[in-house]
Amino acid sequence: MHEIQEKNTINHKISIAPMLDWTDRHFRFFLRQITKKAVFYSEMIAAPAILLGNKEKLLGFDEKEHPLVLQIGGSHPKMMQDCARIGFDYGYKELNINAGCPSSRVQSGKFGAILMKTPELVAECVSNMKAATPLPVSVKTRISLSDVAGDGFEALFNFANLVKQAGCAHLIVHARKAKLNWSPKDNRADKMGLNYDVVYRLKKSFPDMLISINGNILSLESAKQHLEYVDGAMIGRLAYGNPYILAEVDQIFYQDDHLILSRKEILENMMPYLEKNKESLSIIMPHLMGLFHGQQNAKTYKQILAAKDLEALKTFIKNKEN
Numbered sequence: 270m271h272e273i274q275e276k277n278t279i280n281h282k283i284s285i286a287p288m289l290d291w292t293d294r295h296f297r298f299f300l301r302q303i304t305k306k307a308v309f310y311s312e313m314i315a316a317p318a319i320l321l322g323n324k325e326k327l328l329g330f331d332e333k334e335h336p337l338v339l340q341i342g343g344s345h346p347k348m349m350q351d352c353a354r355i356g357f358d359y360g361y362k363e364l365n366i367n368a369g370c371p372s373s374r375v376q377s378g379k380f381g382a383i384l385m386k387t388p389e390l391v392a393e394c395v396s397n398m399k400a401a402t403p404l405p406v407s408v409k410t411r412i413s414l415s416d417v418a419g420d421g422f423e424a425l426f427n428f429a430n431l432v433k434q435a436g437c438a439h440l441i442v443h444a445r446k447a448k449l450n451w452s453p454k455d456n457r458a459d460k461m462g463l464n465y466d467v468v469y470r471l472k473k474s475f476p477d478m479l480i481s482i483n484g485n486i487l488s489l490e491s492a493k494q495h496l497e498y499v500d501g502a503m504i505g506r507l508a509y510g511n512p513y514i515l516a517e518v519d520q521i522f523y524q525d526d527h528l529i530l531s532r533k534e535i536l537e538n539m540m541p542y543l544e545k546n547k548e549s550l551s552i553i554m555p556h557l558m559g560l561f562h563g564q565q566n567a568k569t570y571k572q573i574l575a576a577k578d579l580e581a582l583k584t585f586i587k588n589k590e591n
């Protein structure tokens with residue numbers, strides 16, 4: 270799978286999924302203390318917001334967050350083209366179309382999973398975005414909609430074929446079907462079963478297209494196993510709930526042997542950022558909650574974060590041995 274990775278300027282072996290309200294710039298800055306190499310996706314930003322909203326607030330980021338991909342929610346080809354140009358000007362490394370989120374909010378905006386019904390439209394968006402910038406354009410989707418019979422492979426193949434012809438460089442497949450009127454939570458639960466094999470088969474059918482797999486990857490070992498079949502493993506909830514599990518990503522997947530920081534060192538690195546962004550602590554602190562997941566002092570740590578008490582946090586750090 271090496272050759273394809275090289276054609277894309279960023280190495281997608283491990284990426285962190287776009288997650289609304291979670292993978293904002295603060296969480297990404299924090300997560301960069303843990304892995305320098307994993308690719309980060311922004312939370313989804315709707316095309317009209319990009320065009321009409323406060324661009325710096327929505328799109329701004331710290332250079333340290335790279336490699337960073339912008340996920341755009343939209344399906345209007347001209348709007349997507351304009352958004353692509355804006356994303357490029359902001360310095361994102363790849364542009365991603367959300368064609369997989371089943372939330373009704375997203376559905377009413379005619380983007381997300383409903384776009385699996387109109388792969389030609391997604392392809393037109395890809396093509397317009399490609400025409401507007403030199404950046405790779407990727408699409409995040411699911412296997413198919415739930416009303417598709419069988420395992421959905423044919424629908425996924427057709428989708429992949431159309432977007433590839435339009436210039437899509439990278440397809441990310443959340444290995445489940447999507448049911449449109451179910452909540453996103455139900456759509457991630459056991460009742461919407463995972464089928465990794467369909468995604469592996471897709472990779473065999475498109476050997477020269479970069480394909481990442483997503484859905485319930487709960488350890489680096491499991492990510493490693495997926496990489497025997499596909500080019501990238503995208504991790505979502507695990508990265509938020511237990512971020513320190515990513516501490517070995519750079520060594521294992523990118524042969525980068527920089528020193529692994531301890532949880533204490535990570536917090537020390539975060540202190541100046543927290544001091545500088547005091548007015549945003551109510552947004553930032555929840556993002557740090559998972560750092561001590563499963564550790565003895567997790568409860569005390571979370572209480573300090575909940576109280577947004579920076580002085581208590583400094584004492585907590587000072588008293589920690591490593």
Ligand SMILES: Cc1cc2nc3c(=O)[nH]c(=O)nc-3n(C[C@H](O)[C@H](O)[C@H](O)COP(=O)(O)O)c2cc1C
Pocket residue numbers: 286287288289290291312313340367368369370409443457483484485486503504505506507
């Ligand atoms: C809180 C939350 C927000 C999400 N927001 C987005 C989003 O903005 N765009 C998107 O394509 N998927 C979104 N997703 C779906 C994830 O990107 C991912 O596909 C899903 O969580 C499955 O991966 P996981 O099992 O590793 O968590 C979201 C998921 C969660 C939990």
